[in-house]
Amino acid sequence: MGDLELKNITIGYGNTPVIRDFSLTVENGQMASLLGPSGAGKTTVLRAVAGLLQPRSGAIIIDGRPANGLPPEKRNAVMVFQKTLLFPFMNVEQNIGFGLQMQGRSTGEIRRRVEKILELTELTGLNRRKIHELSGGQQQRVSLARALVLKPAILLLDEPLSSLDATLRQHMRELIQDIQAQTRITTLFVTHDQAEALMMSQRVCLLLNGRIRQVGSPRELFYRPADPDVARFFGGCNFFEGRLKNGVYYSQYATVAAPGLSANGDRLTATIRPEDIRICADGNRGITGRVQKTSFEGTTTRIWVQCQDRVFVVLAPVTDLQAGQSVRLHLPPDKIRIFAAEN
């Protein structure tokens, strides 16, 4: 267990920089997620921490020690890859004990530690099983066990659940959370799934186009996105513009007190999450609109409502609203997030 500190990292392939000036700290025992769309450079960061890629500049500090020049086998970090990448010519026990064997541990110690980790990862009894005889979930657990058994300072997880079906994925998420809580291994988890990042980590780092856009707690990123792109990434789809005047934000859809903002007269963008908009029965409250279409999504219904020149997307409990029907929308001022003007 230890801290992970990345200071102003720049990584590139050929002449193209993929990651620019990237800094992140993951504290001892913390589970942090590196979140971003495909191609954002998440895996590149992880590979650099693991030592499989050398950054052009910047410092990687693992457990207080600079790791830049160290080869992967000398770093106190272990990576679990997106594909399980188990050794097909070894059984479960041999796969898990591989790292310990490479470190020259005694057979007795290897057996003891492997048994313990098999129990932790719910693989007891599968010691002698061949890899091709395992299910996808079991293979992923072996892959995780193989890394955990080494008790690394930093555990790097590169979208390890992306190939699993929804049920198995949820089970694995809970398992990883439980294991992390028990072992307290500092973990950096890469995912493109925002729900996964929010659920699993204490700290989320959103990476867009090779740059960090926001780092914070899951709630911060979800409810207080730093800019419209971050809001959009977390499912934000209702954006509108207005002007700030004497600490009040005026838009044709809502008026919000904004004492923290001081850009008087500037045109600013605001957003509200679809689940925060209320469809109200009160005829005098909110803004008038007409239902464009609805989409049943199980526990909720997604409703597209045309209000003046803008379409608002609303997530509401199951409703019998029909296309063409007239409705009134209430945008609670406390749920509206106004973005400061960019310099």
Next chain:
Amino acid sequence: MTTNVTSTGNNARTRPNPGLPVIGRLVAPALLVVTVLFGGGLLLGFLQGLGYLPAAGMKVFTLQHFANVLADPDFFRSLGLTLYISVTSTAAAALISIFMALVLTSLAQRHRVVHFIFQIPLTVPHLVIAVAVVFMFAPTGLFSRAALKLGLINSSASFPLLTNDSWGIGIVCTYVWKEVPFITLMILSVLRRTGVELLEVGKTLKAGRRQRFFYITLPTIFPSLGAACLIVFAYTFGAFEVPFLLGQTYPMTLPVWAYKNYSDVDLLARPEGIAIGLIIAAVVTTAVVASQLLTKAARRRGLVL
């Protein structure tokens, strides 16, 4: 109202097996040619090996020709020489191929030209390479003349014998040159598909360079390497043109001996030539079957080939 949804349960990945009769009909033309040409030849050879050669007045089936061959002291000398050449050239080619595959794997995609050059020997016939070896390694060849010019030797006669020699150096060199690209490409495909990723896993699991080679690379390539080596062994054991051109006159390799007996003006020598040929065919078939079994076993274990 209920709706019954029927599904065949098939998709692109689980296309139904068309069945043996359909597959049989599709491959029948190719199978017929192989059966008639190869199987027919083998049957004819088998009959002649059993002494049935009406043209020479031999109409009685007997195992005497096999017994004669096996009782001949030259048979075991020839067998020893043939095995020595096959095993040595296969082992040398395998070692070089492992090294070459590792080098080529580490080269980036932009070095495609290296891959292309490396594959050229695959397209060149064995006979052409054998002739090239004669031009280079013979006492009057290119290297000998170069050594003479450089003053390294006094005359062509003092140049070491590298062709038609007792160690079969020229033959082994020809086979190694020709077979290295074949084995390398077999290994390379496996290394490219999973080997590189597994090596990265090995690195993060604290395996050093040597450990990665012995614990990851070798087990990963073993099925492909083994299968390729068995095929190369089978080929070098049964091929006659290279030892015929570059080998010594005594002892001869089994294929050369078989060919000489078969092409002898005395038709009575032909059954013994055929008997030797059938013994070679048995060894070659065993090697090819072993190669297939190895491949099948590896696939059953989920290894990539």
